[in-house]
Amino acid sequence: MSHVSLQNVAVAYQKTNILENFNLDIPEGELVSLLGPSGCGKTTTLRLVAGFLQSHQGSIQVGGKDYTTVPVNKRNFGFVFQNYALFPHMSIFDNIAFGLRQRKVSKKDTYTKVMEMLELVGLQHFENRFPKELSGGQKQRVAIARALVINPDLLLFDEPLSNLDANLRVSMRSEIRRIQQESGIAAIYVSHDQEECFSISDRVAIMNKGVIEQLDHPAAIYHRPRTSFVASFIGFKNFLRFDRRSENGQKPIFYKGDSTFAVSYEKDTGSMTGVIRPDDIRIKPAGPPVTENELSGTIITAIFLGRSYQYEVKTEHGSFTANQEMTIPFQSGDSVVLDMPPHKWVLVEESEVPSYAG
Amino acid sequence: MANRWLGFVTLLVFTFLLGPLVIMLVSSFGEAGVLQFPPENWSLKWYANIFQGSMFMTAFQTSILVSFAGNMLALLVGLPAAYAMSRFQFKGKAFLQTLFISPVLIPGIVLGFALLRYIIVTFQIPVYTALFIGHTIIMLPFIVRVISSNLDNFDFSIEEAAVSLGASRVGAFFRIVLPNIKSGIIAGVLIAFLESFNNVDISVFMTGPGVSTLPIQMLTYVENYFDPTIAALSVLLMALTAVLMFVIERLVGISYFTKK
Numbered sequence: 204m205s206h207v208s209l210q211n212v213a214v215a216y217q218k219t220n221i222l223e224n225f226n227l228d229i230p231e232g233e234l235v236s237l238l239g240p241s242g243c244g245k246t247t248t249l250r251l252v253a254g255f256l257q258s259h260q261g262s263i264q265v266g267g268k269d270y271t272t273v274p275v276n277k278r279n280f281g282f283v284f285q286n287y288a289l290f291p292h293m294s295i296f297d298n299i300a301f302g303l304r305q306r307k308v309s310k311k312d313t314y315t316k317v318m319e320m321l322e323l324v325g326l327q328h329f330e331n332r333f334p335k336e337l338s339g340g341q342k343q344r345v346a347i348a349r350a351l352v353i354n355p356d357l358l359l360f361d362e363p364l365s366n367l368d369a370n371l372r373v374s375m376r377s378e379i380r381r382i383q384q385e386s387g388i389a390a391i392y393v394s395h396d397q398e399e400c401f402s403i404s405d406r407v408a409i410m411n412k413g414v415i416e417q418l419d420h421p422a423a424i425y426h427r428p429r430t431s432f433v434a435s436f437i438g439f440k441n442f443l444r445f446d447r448r449s450e451n452g453q454k455p456i457f458y459k460g461d462s463t464f465a466v467s468y469e470k471d472t473g474s475m476t477g478v479i480r481p482d483d484i485r486i487k488p489a490g491p492p493v494t495e496n497e498l499s500g501t502i503i504t505a506i507f508l509g510r511s512y513q514y515e516v517k518t519e520h521g522s523f524t525a526n527q528e529m530t531i532p533f534q535s536g537d538s539v540v541l542d543m544p545p546h547k548w549v550l551v552e553e554s555e556v557p558s559y560a561g
Numbered sequence: 562m563a564n565r566w567l568g569f570v571t572l573l574v575f576t577f578l579l580g581p582l583v584i585m586l587v588s589s590f591g592e593a594g595v596l597q598f599p600p601e602n603w604s605l606k607w608y609a610n611i612f613q614g615s616m617f618m619t620a621f622q623t624s625i626l627v628s629f630a631g632n633m634l635a636l637l638v639g640l641p642a643a644y645a646m647s648r649f650q651f652k653g654k655a656f657l658q659t660l661f662i663s664p665v666l667i668p669g670i671v672l673g674f675a676l677l678r679y680i681i682v683t684f685q686i687p688v689y690t691a692l693f694i695g696h697t698i699i700m701l702p703f704i705v706r707v708i709s710s711n712l713d714n715f716d717f718s719i720e721e722a723a724v725s726l727g728a729s730r731v732g733a734f735f736r737i738v739l740p741n742i743k744s745g746i747i748a749g750v751l752i753a754f755l756e757s758f759n760n761v762d763i764s765v766f767m768t769g770p771g772v773s774t775l776p777i778q779m780l781t782y783v784e785n786y787f788d789p790t791i792a793a794l795s796v797l798l799m800a801l802t803a804v805l806m807f808v809i810e811r812l813v814g815i816s817y818f819t820k821k
Contacts, residue, residue: 253725254725275721275724275725276724276727276728276730277727278725279727280725281725282721282722282725284718284721284722286716286718288716288718288719288721288722289719290719290723290737291741292740301723301728302727305726305728305732306727346722349722349726350725350726
């Protein structure tokens with residue numbers, strides 16, 4: 204049974220549709236991230252579920268109850284904001300206790316619950332401090348405690364870590380994951396940071412222009428992007444549109460000009476666009492004649508990335524990007540051969556919006 | 562060379578700003594029946610003169626009453642207006658913003674005369690009510706502007722946080738928004754009060770027989786007498802303003818530094 208269910212919801216801002224016929228289902232206890240470039244509708248979706256925005260069609264259900272027209276303050280969802288949104292004039296204790304006081308919880312129970320929360324987020328003895336005395340990471344812990352203490356039916360995270368520095372972000376995300384799993388509350392997590400989403404989520408929804416292009420487990424998205432948008436968003440830099448294909452026994456062969464490529468796939472979608480990551484291309488010095496899955500080219504630029512070099516290689520089918528670790532790097536102008544093994548290719552469907560630049 | 566020039570200009574500015582005040586302060590203690598600087602003999606009798614007869618005291622009371630009542634009404638209208646204009650996007654917002662500051666843009670004489678000619682006379686409005694309306698209009702722009710600039714820096718996500726935790730919209734406004742814009746409200750109210758209390762150009766049209774605000778009473782007095790009573794009264798008003806400003810600084814200053 205799915206815990207959260209958005210059915211055919213739609214949001215428009217100044218007559219432009221941000222979301223249209225949007226659907227999303229989240230099972231009990233699962234953390235789903237919405238990932239996508241800015242303007243893809245991920246924050247809109249989150250604010251819609253929170254109740255800050257209204258859908259003019261469809262329905263929102265959580266735990267079997269219809270929430271489509273329920274006002275924000277009657278929803279009992281915990282919302283964690285990007286900028287923490289702590290109440291500056293209240294102590295940490297009063298910040299966390301705010302939701303409980305709105306619910307007329309007794310003084311004694313409020314005290315016990317707030318103290319429990321402070322312990323859960325590792326901020327014992329902070330109850331009398333004020334938000335301005337806390338670091339960014341501590342503030343976000345308080346914000347999480349404040350959202351969690353009301354025992355919400357759903358947790359909503361709006362880029363909670365984007366104001367923190369890199370190291371803190373990594374430790375905080377595993378903490379959010381731990382707290383979410385311990386509490387067993389379903390959560391929607393919005394971020395534009397791919398690594399963050401992959402590491403924290405049960406499933407990730409890649410969004411583009413108000414549409415979920417792919418909703419899947421992080422590893423599945425990483426290895427098997429379904430559309431060209433998803434592929435380019437998660438780092439497949441090389442796209443090749445094949446001319447034709449032929450079935451040669453079990454092994455299908457794709458043709459592009461004079462080049463032939465064997466491509467292995469799990470499911471045949473009939474797609475003719477192949478994508479491959481820069482890390483999955485091997486570069487060899489030119490020499491023996493090129494064979495299947497090879498392409499000759501010339502190095503245009505070589506950029507030092509630290510662990511490896513990134514090469515821009517010009518071929519007869521356009522330019523390719525390839526990363527390779529090596530002690531003596533290729534120079535620009537060198538003739539090389541690109542080796543692109545069958546199992547590294549992924550066949551993707553064309554997105555409505557062809558590719559994501561950057 | 563440049564520094565010297567700068568020092569000279571600074572000196573000029575301060576002379577023009579403070580000179581008249583210093584001259585007035587000193588000559589208010591003169592003994593002679595006309596303003597003298599520096600006075601030949603010293604006396605406090607002009608200070609005593611202020612309190613002889615009730616004309617200044619009555620006008621002072623009128624001023625306080627009108628400014629205070631107008632202030633409260635301006636706050637009652639201005640606070641929700643400022644909130645709405647910072648918080649929401651709506652049609653006609655720019656027009657409303659201009660409307661609220663327009664009393665500052667239009668010359669006071671024009672505004673005062675227009676009010677008198679088309680509102681006060683047309684509807685036969687009594688003097689106190691007329692003063693009250695006029696002063697509310699003078700104060701509104703100051704209250705709206707100061708509170709607006711405070712609200713423009715306000716992070717409304719904390720209001721959303723309160724609502725997401727179960728507070729009603731109204732509850733969130735009083736428990737979350739209001740405590741955090743307190744300094745802006747106090748500053749707006751006090752600045753508006755001073756503006757109203759010192760106002761001449763609108764009051765002059767609104768006052769009538771037997772009812773006068775303090776600045777109008779002072780104006781009437783200097784038209785007939787040339788003794789240092791007005792200088793003495795001005796010194797007292799300056800002292801009052803200074804105390805008020807000190808209080809603002811303390812109140813707003815301290816709460817300003819304790820927030821965030």
